Amino acid sequence: MGAITSSGAPRQAPIADIAAMVAREARRTLRSVDGLVSAFAIPVAIMLVFVVVFGGAIETDGQYIDYVVPGILVLCLGFGSASTATSVAQDMTSGTIDRFKTLPIFGASVLYGHVIASVLRNLAACIPVLGVALLLGFRPHADLAGWVFAIVFATLIIVAFTWLSCVAGLVLSVDAANSITFIFLFLPYVSSGFVGTDTMPVWLQGFANAQPFTPVIETLRDLLGGVAPGAELWQACAWLVGILVASVIGSMLLYRRTVAK
Amino acid sequence: MPTPVIEVSGLTKSYGSHHVLKGVSFEVPPGQIFAMLGPNGAGKTTTISILTTLLRPDSGTVRVADTDVLAEPKQTRGSISLTGQFASVDAFQTGRENLAMMCRLAHLSRRQAVQRSAELLDQFGLTDAANRRVAQYSGGMRRRLDLAISLIAKPPVVFLDEPTTGLDPRSRVQLWSVVRDLAAEGTTIVLTTQYLDEADQLADRIAVLDDGAIVAEGTTAELKSRISGQHVEFTFDDARSFELARSLTTPSSENAELFMLSLAAPAPMREIQSMLALATENGFAVSDVSIVKPTLDDVFLALTEQSPLELVTAWAPSPALAPPDRRRSPI
Structure with missing residues (x-):
């Protein structure tokens, strides 16, 4: 047993540390009814509501389903990423963060674990949503390159929103962290995700066109529709990278300073 | 006296104008159980947080297990473990999974992780419950698992922040015996408690903390001798x-x-x-x-000059078997 007695400078094993944290998060999702419902069932339900219930009443050029699916996907990615805020807040309140911080492990492994698990969870959640969409008549025109770009872009969306959620989880109580889900659930409605912004009241159009969900959804719509995205790609990337950088810096500072609530 | 494992000198910590610690100093020799006793808000958890690298003091020096906690926290983390006020185990994992995960984070190989988890489950009487999710564990079982986790790497110094708060009397006694066994094997233990009987039962030395300062320090007997005798x-x-x-x-x-x-x-x-x-x-x-016979209650009353009414509000009711009043030996 001499080999495992701790002494001196600890050995660093960042990949193993992060892998352990990802496995932990995967169990958290897969083992709670709550986690499974919010990760997989709610996105499909939103899909059904918009296509089956509202779809008939909303007029667009061509198929509404082709228009709305990218919006629903982005909404689901945001909603799914936001659940990380609750998990991080739970770790903060339960004292788990203190335990992790006093281990000789690689820095903020627990946060990297949350982010990687979120990427896996949310990409997986897209599969049933897309499956149901295809059954309902969604016909994407993307070629292979388009799909690859779409997946890379979706990953960027998840990473940026999840880091933002980490910041929220580090500063907010569990209940408050839970409520940021609603921001991600409602902001997409005030974008071009579900109806064109030109159908909105003029005073709302300014906000809808300026907020990040509009260029993000437009970019994904172009990628899945087999159209090369235009200026909105750069707007979307600027927003997402900006959110990502600010949130990573914020999370690192908060993680270092914060002791359990 | 052997070289102390823990040397704390002149710790201060303030949040704005609120002085949480006002110059705390103490030493703990190897293999001893050192208890910090005091009401809520006395500065116990703040002191533990500083000693375990979670918080930086405004001034003072801290050495733990031959490391300078403020200058080389990573080295310190290799020699300590912290069991906080909350059982920090994941309810959604089984007891075995919780242990195995923490073994991996302590950089044991997979094989070692399996072996060490089994050893600790056995030592803490959790083998039968090993494959159940922690959500189904009782409070006492969670605490035991939490303590088992903190012993994975066999750290020479173990910090226990209010280890028995909220436990039923039976679980408390079980946990006490685990702590005594640990100390008997040479582990140095620092614990905080609000319960006088817990300090009385476990500790080799006790520091009474009140309002951010140590108002008395010594063995149980020394503290009791400071007030009127039998x-x-x-x-x-x-x-x-x-x-x-x-x-x-x-x-x-x-x-x-x-x-x-x-x-x-x-x-x-x-x-x-x-x-x-x-x-x-x-x-x-x-x-x-x-x-x-005088009890630590009497000592604490005498030292902090709290009125009984203040004591009632400042101190959580003790769940111990013994009532919190004076201990009588009937004749």
Whole structure:
């Protein structure tokens, strides 16, 4: 047993540390009814509501389903990423963060674990949503390159929103962290995700066109529709990278300073 | 005295104008159980947080296990473990999974992780529950798992922040015996507690913390000797007996309604013998006798000069078997 007695400078094993944290998060999702419902069932339900219930009443050029699916996907990615805020807040309140911080492990492994698990969870959640969409008549025109770009872009969306959620989880109580889900659930409605912004009241159009969900959804719509995205790609990337950088810096500072609530 | 494992000197910590720690200093020799005792808000958890690298003090020096905690926290983390006020185990994982995950984070190989988890489950009586999710564990089982996790890497110094808060009496006693075994194997233990009996039961040395400063430090016996010593309490049959006894002795306190006299008694049996002799000579009757030893409650009251009412509000009710009042040995 001499080999495992701790002494001196600890050995660093960042990949193993992060892998352990990802496995932990995967169990958290897969083992709670709550986690499974919010990760997989709610996105499909939103899909059904918009296509089956509202779809008939909303007029667009061509198929509404082709228009709305990218919006629903982005909404689901945001909603799914936001659940990380609750998990991080739970770790903060339960004292788990203190335990992790006093281990000789690689820095903020627990946060990297949350982010990687979120990427896996949310990409997986897209599969049933897309499956149901295809059954309902969604016909994407993307070629292979388009799909690859779409997946890379979706990953960027998840990473940026999840880091933002980490910041929220580090500063907010569990209940408050839970409520940021609603921001991600409602902001997409005030974008071009579900109806064109030109159908909105003029005073709302300014906000809808300026907020990040509009260029993000437009970019994904172009990628899945087999159209090369235009200026909105750069707007979307600027927003997402900006959110990502600010949130990573914020999370690192908060993680270092914060002791359990 | 051997070189201390923990050396803390002049710790201060303030949040704005609120001074949480006002110069805390102490030393702990290897293999001892050191208890920090005090009410909520005394600065116990703040001190533990500083010693375990979670918080930086405004001033002071801290050495733990030959490392400078403030200058080389990573080195310190290799030699300590912290079990906080909350059982920090994941409810959604089984006991075995919680342990295995923490073994991996302690950089054991997969094979070692399986082996060490099994050892600890066995040591803490959790083998039968190993494959159940922690959500189904009782509070005592969670604490035991939490403590098992903190011992994975066999750290030479273990910090326990209020380890038995919220536990039922049986689980407390179990946890105490685990802590004693650890110390017997040479682990140095620092624990905080609000429960006087817990400090009394476990600790080699006790520091009484009040309002951010150590107001007393020593062994249980040393602390108890700082206040008035043992007493013998006599109860008499009636007013006549009570008055007679009172006129023949020098009681330190009395209660005329209950016919009780209390006498300071360094040698209580001699005091009892002479009282019985007096009773026979003068024809009065003693109906009850008890020896009253000072408890840490008395010490704490004396040291912090809190009124009993403040004590009631500042101290959580003790879930211990023993009632929090003075310990009596019936004769």
